[in-house]
Amino acid sequence: MPAPSIVWFRRDLRLADHPALQAAVRRGGAVVPLFIWAPAEEKPWPPGAASRGWLQHSLAHLDRTLRRRGAALLVRQGRSAEVLRAVLRETGADAVFWNRLYEPAARRRDGRVAAALRRQGVTVETFNAGLLWEPDDILNGQGRPFQVFTPFWRQCEVRVPAPPLPAPKIILGVERVNVPATFGAECVNNPEATGTVTGSAPEEVASRWAAAWQPGEAGAQARLREFLAGSAADYPRRRDQPALPGTSRLSPQLHFGELSPRQVWHAVQAAAGGWRRAAGAFRRQLAWREFAHHLLWHFPHTPEQPLRAAYARFPWRRDASALRAWQRGQTGFPLVDAGMRELAQTGWMHNRVRMVVASFLVKDLLLPWTAGARWFWETLVDADLANNTLGWQWAAGCGADAAPYFRVFNPVLQGRKCDPAGDYVRRWVPELARLDARWIHRPWQAPAAALQCAGVVLGRTYPRPIVDHAAARLRALDAFYRM
DNA sequence: TGAAATGTTGGGGCG
DNA sequence: ACGCCCCAACATTTC
Numbered sequence: 001m002p003a004p005s006i007v008w009f010r011r012d013l014r015l016a017d018h019p020a021l022q023a024a025v026r027r028g029g030a031v032v033p034l035f036i037w038a039p040a041e042e043k044p045w046p047p048g049a050a051s052r053g054w055l056q057h058s059l060a061h062l063d064r065t066l067r068r069r070g071a072a073l074l075v076r077q078g079r080s081a082e083v084l085r086a087v088l089r090e091t092g093a094d095a096v097f098w099n100r101l102y103e104p105a106a107r108r109r110d111g112r113v114a115a116a117l118r119r120q121g122v123t124v125e126t127f128n129a130g131l132l133w134e135p136d137d138i139l140n141g142q143g144r145p146f147q148v149f150t151p152f153w154r155q156c157e158v159r160v161p162a163p164p165l166p167a168p169k170i171i172l173g174v175e176r177v178n179v180p181a182t183f184g185a186e187c188v189n190n191p192e193a194t195g196t197v198t199g200s201a202p203e204e205v206a207s208r209w210a211a212a213w214q215p216g217e218a219g220a221q222a223r224l225r226e227f228l229a230g231s232a233a234d235y236p237r238r239r240d241q242p243a244l245p246g247t248s249r250l251s252p253q254l255h256f257g258e259l260s261p262r263q264v265w266h267a268v269q270a271a272a273g274g275w276r277r278a279a280g281a282f283r284r285q286l287a288w289r290e291f292a293h294h295l296l297w298h299f300p301h302t303p304e305q306p307l308r309a310a311y312a313r314f315p316w317r318r319d320a321s322a323l324r325a326w327q328r329g330q331t332g333f334p335l336v337d338a339g340m341r342e343l344a345q346t347g348w349m350h351n352r353v354r355m356v357v358a359s360f361l362v363k364d365l366l367l368p369w370t371a372g373a374r375w376f377w378e379t380l381v382d383a384d385l386a387n388n389t390l391g392w393q394w395a396a397g398c399g400a401d402a403a404p405y406f407r408v409f410n411p412v413l414q415g416r417k418c419d420p421a422g423d424y425v426r427r428w429v430p431e432l433a434r435l436d437a438r439w440i441h442r443p444w445q446a447p448a449a450a451l452q453c454a455g456v457v458l459g460r461t462y463p464r465p466i467v468d469h470a471a472a473r474l475r476a477l478d479a480f481y482r483m
Numbered sequence: 484t485g486a487a488a489t490g491t492t493g494g495g496g497c498g
Numbered sequence: 499a500c501g502c503c504c505c506a507a508c509a510t511t512t513c
Contacts, residue, residue, distance in 0.1 A: 407484090407513095
């Protein structure tokens with residue numbers, strides 16, 4: 001009987017399409033599924049408050065599904081290298097398998113850990129389970145990484161990712177070596193981000209959260225099936241309407257690896273008999289995720305520094321009260337405020353609205369994109385360093401394939417286009433709920449009678465706009481033009 | 484994955 | 499019938 005193998009779970013919290021787990025099971029010995037809570041090793045981007053909440057639930061779910069197949073999840077805190085050494089000793093294991101991560105800090109850490117283990121004679125094997133294609137698989141004609149999405153996408157379109165692996169039926173566990181550490185207090189679902197912003201009671205936040213999300217592999221599979229059976233066929237038309245459930249909402253599951261992109265890709269392919277165009281549009285979004293990871297791999301300084309170096313000197317403003325108004329959804333622009341409140345209350349925001357609020361922070365308020373990235377990092381359940389970095393640098397115009405400097409979203413027009421009836425605003429900004437659709441995206445222009453009959457008192461029940469968008473746009477054009 | 488400013492066209496009112 | 503103007507609708511350019 002071979003010695004036990006450790007499977008080091010990180011952001012692959014599933015059993016299906018899990019090459020590291022598969023390798024351990026195939027070896028024939030016992031399997032030790034291990035999760036190590038070591039946020040300091042991911043500095044300067046340790047998991048934010050919303051991510052920690054999701055992670056806690058997802059780990060509990062993973063433990064339950066592993067137990068059903070024979071092996072409980074061991075959760076430890078401490079430095080990864082030391083924890084691995086200790087668990088190797090305690091279990092008599094002689095091999096460690098894991099699926100690769102692509103963030104700079106995790107890469108460095110994993111490289112050191114692998115080298116140290118191998119020096120001690122431990123077998124280490126790592127796998128790709130998080131991306132359709134790894135960062136060095138897709139390069140341009142000169143062997144360099146793509147920096148523009150469209151040619152990158154053309155390369156993706158002609159490839160078929162590897163088919164997903166099945167989940168192992170039985171996992172041979174080891175005797176419980178000792179009681180697994182309970183997940184640390186610092187990792188408990190932390191409503192700090194939502195609580196301070198909304199003033200809601202923790203129980204209320206928790207119940208709203210539970211209604212919105214079902215972390216874990218089973219919930220992820222259910223969400224995927226629901227999407228494929230429901231709005232997927234109409235994806236191109238519905239995906240830009242934040243009031244509708246038109247998107248897959250699989251971003252947190254993809255971030256934590258409760259589903260792999262290969263599973264999603266192939267499931268879409270198999271389901272899309274009658275809607276090939278929609279399938280292509282959806283695959284394109286998966287490709288944006290790939291693109292983001294490729295960029296982070298090849299340009300690891302970009303979470304902190306603009307890809308276009310000239311932007312390091314951009315004269316961002318410092319304005320704590322404007323930043324706070326944005327964070328709390330009190331800017332006076334209903335679409336922006338609705339998005340920021342959806343984020344605070346559910347840990348998620350519709351992608352179209354993310355672009356609008358990002359443009360508002362960066363262009364209308366001239367506040368640094370890094371401040372927006374940090375807030376999203378703390379509050380999003382799907383906070384993902386690669387996606388977050390690409391998104392914010394795109395909005396600020398300082399990244400790859402970035403929005404040109406003159407592209408400034410108008411929150412009123414975006415509202416009219418994407419939320420014509422105002423339902424999204426009504427849901428998240430209830431103080432405007434009774435306002436006529438005509439004025440819901442620009443209450444400051446509504447006639448006094450319309451405001452009165454909707455019970456809106458500008459400056460009291462809902463803020464006046466904190467900037468004049470037309471003037472702010474000109475200010476931004478001037479500042480960005482100088483770059 | 485924008486929006487505003489500017490240019491062009493064509494229908495209709497009107498003298 | 500005709501030219502003129504107005505202006506909405508659409509296209510193009512510009513930021």
